[in-house]
Amino acid sequence: MSKNILGISAGFHDAAATVIDQHGEIVYAGHAERYSKIKNDANLHEAMFWELTDGRHIDHIAYYETPWKKQLRQLYSGQGIEWNKLTTRQVLKQQLRGYFSGVPISTHSHHLSHAAAGFQTSSFDRATVVVIDAIGEWDTISIWGAEYRNGRAEYKRLWGQHYPHSIGLYYSAMTARVGLKPLEEEYIMMGMAAYGRPTATTFIKNALIENEWELTFQQNLHAGVDDIFLAGVPNGEIASSSQAFCENLIYNVMRRAKDFGWSTNLCYMGGVALNCLANRNLGDYFEKIWIMPNPGDAGSSLGSAALVYGGPINFQNAYLGTDIGGAYPVNAVLDCLLRDKIVGVASGRAEFGPRALGNRSLLADPRGPDIKDRVNEIKRRQRFRPFAPVILEEHVNDYFDMPRGWVDSRYMQIVGRCRRPDLFPAIVHHDGTSRIQTVPADGSGIRELLEKWYVVTDCPMLLNTSLNIRGEPMVNDRSDADRFEQMYNVRVCS
Ligand SMILES: [Fe+2]
Numbered sequence: 001m002s003k004n005i006l007g008i009s010a011g012f013h014d015a016a017a018t019v020i021d022q023h024g025e026i027v028y029a030g031h032a033e034r035y036s037k038i039k040n041d042a043n044l045h046e047a048m049f050w051e052l053t054d055g056r057h058i059d060h061i062a063y064y065e066t067p068w069k070k071q072l073r074q075l076y077s078g079q080g081i082e083w084n085k086l087t088t089r090q091v092l093k094q095q096l097r098g099y100f101s102g103v104p105i106s107t108h109s110h111h112l113s114h115a116a117a118g119f120q121t122s123s124f125d126r127a128t129v130v131v132i133d134a135i136g137e138w139d140t141i142s143i144w145g146a147e148y149r150n151g152r153a154e155y156k157r158l159w160g161q162h163y164p165h166s167i168g169l170y171y172s173a174m175t176a177r178v179g180l181k182p183l184e185e186e187y188i189m190m191g192m193a194a195y196g197r198p199t200a201t202t203f204i205k206n207a208l209i210e211n212e213w214e215l216t217f218q219q220n221l222h223a224g225v226d227d228i229f230l231a232g233v234p235n236g237e238i239a240s241s242s243q244a245f246c247e248n249l250i251y252n253v254m255r256r257a258k259d260f261g262w263s264t265n266l267c268y269m270g271g272v273a274l275n276c277l278a279n280r281n282l283g284d285y286f287e288k289i290w291i292m293p294n295p296g297d298a299g300s301s302l303g304s305a306a307l308v309y310g311g312p313i314n315f316q317n318a319y320l321g322t323d324i325g326g327a328y329p330v331n332a333v334l335d336c337l338l339r340d341k342i343v344g345v346a347s348g349r350a351e352f353g354p355r356a357l358g359n360r361s362l363l364a365d366p367r368g369p370d371i372k373d374r375v376n377e378i379k380r381r382q383r384f385r386p387f388a389p390v391i392l393e394e395h396v397n398d399y400f401d402m403p404r405g406w407v408d409s410r411y412m413q414i415v416g417r418c419r420r421p422d423l424f425p426a427i428v429h430h431d432g433t434s435r436i437q438t439v440p441a442d443g444s445g446i447r448e449l450l451e452k453w454y455v456v457t458d459c460p461m462l463l464n465t466s467l468n469i470r471g472e473p474m475v476n477d478r479s480d481a482d483r484f485e486q487m488y489n490v491r492v493c494s
Pocket residue numbers: 110114133134135136270271296297
């Protein structure tokens with residue numbers, strides 16, 4: 001068994017690296033963008049190599065997909081071949097720039113890396129795994145039966161769909177249709193969906209779908225849809241209809257996955273698993289649900305390393321990246337919140353995944369009508385987008401209706417209906433829902449902060465949004481936090 005396994009997902013978008021040790025502990029997992037300050041940076045950053053090893057020797061490198069298969073698909077789709085990216089060795093030579101030379105390398109399948117990142121970080125001994133993304137090498141949807149045998153994870157492929165038939169590419173095409181950036185701003189279109197009614201769902205189905213159950217499309221949506229598609233229909237209505245139809249497609253996959261009867265446990269992975277609106281109904285198909293908090297391609301750095309490790313991975317939380325060190329500044333944050341209502345936190349290890357979960361967060365008092373505008377002054381994002389609440393887990397049912405099958409939402413993966421939108425307008429979306437982060441009694445800094453905040457204010461929640469300088473990825477280290485303080489005149493506690 002390899003001692004320290006380095007998993008890599010890089011060369012396309014949102015490059016990331018993960019190190020798993022011989023005991024199945026995650027030593028490090030981080031995104032390149034946090035170091036280079038380039039959002040979704042496709043290439044690994046040299047500063048990561050120092051951090052991820054932390055004096056350890058790397059014994060094995062696992063790459064998250066098979067380059068020649070991907071190149072073949074790119075040739076098929078008219079994108080041409082990149083001759084210098086045909087083998088894993090070629091790709092890693094560019095990405096690693098001389099580091100870790102001589103270390104054995106293995107290559108894995110894109111969707112299997114997704115599946116492993118889900119199943120092996122879950123608490124399940126046996127699970128149905130569903131992967132839905134834009135494209136792997138050729139795969140776009142896959143269903144797996146996963147179980148441990150003699151301590152090693154085994155995966156049986158039960159069903160799959162291939163390029164160009166893709167739910168992810170469909171959603172990206174509609175994202176571009178409403179004027180947003182595909183493969184990056186899908187979450188903004190999801191927020192836009194609350195501002196219209198799904199009046200065009202049948203039109204979309206008739207125009208684009210060949211067979212809804214088989215998930216085949218009439219055309220390749222890789223290049224998007226024509227500008228005249230749904231001409232004259234307001235963006236809110238396009239977004240709402242696109243979302244509603246996307247949910248139909250996802251639930252068709254879930255129904256099929258359930259029908260295999262492999263397990264009532266679901267591990268759901270791939271970029272489409274970030275759709276927290278669609279996720280709210282997964283409880284209609286499965287009893288227990290696990291979505292690893294980084295289900296997109298960056299999370300497959302962990303998945304490919306997990307495939308080499310073989311056994312269950314000890315996944316305790318998503319705080320796995322750069323370590324600023326020191327204790328969580330509970331009292332300093334509390335003082336700032338009571339005085340200024342808004343405060344930044346940059347403490348401990350950075351989150352692995354797209355959500356700030358308290359260690360690289362901008363926190364605010366969620367009560368009252370003016371707080372959203374004040375936070376928006378700093379964030380300058382589209383005014384229609386709401387902020388998210390972070391709440392003590394034992395109080396979540398007092399304030400939100402949680403969807404069936406979800407007892408918590410530790411990683412902000414679902415929406416629930418807010419019961420008191422009048423009291424907390426800043427964290428409630430136009431459709432009355434909130435994207436919730438629940439915090440269990442896990443000894444984390446954010447937990448201790450919420451407990452003290454509750455004692456003082458009788459309010460068990462805070463507004464939580466990512467701490468980032470406009471246009472940049474999340475703050476990573478203390479020097480980023482210093483820049484944030486200077487630019488926005490908001491204290492960032494460490
Ligand atoms: Fe993927």
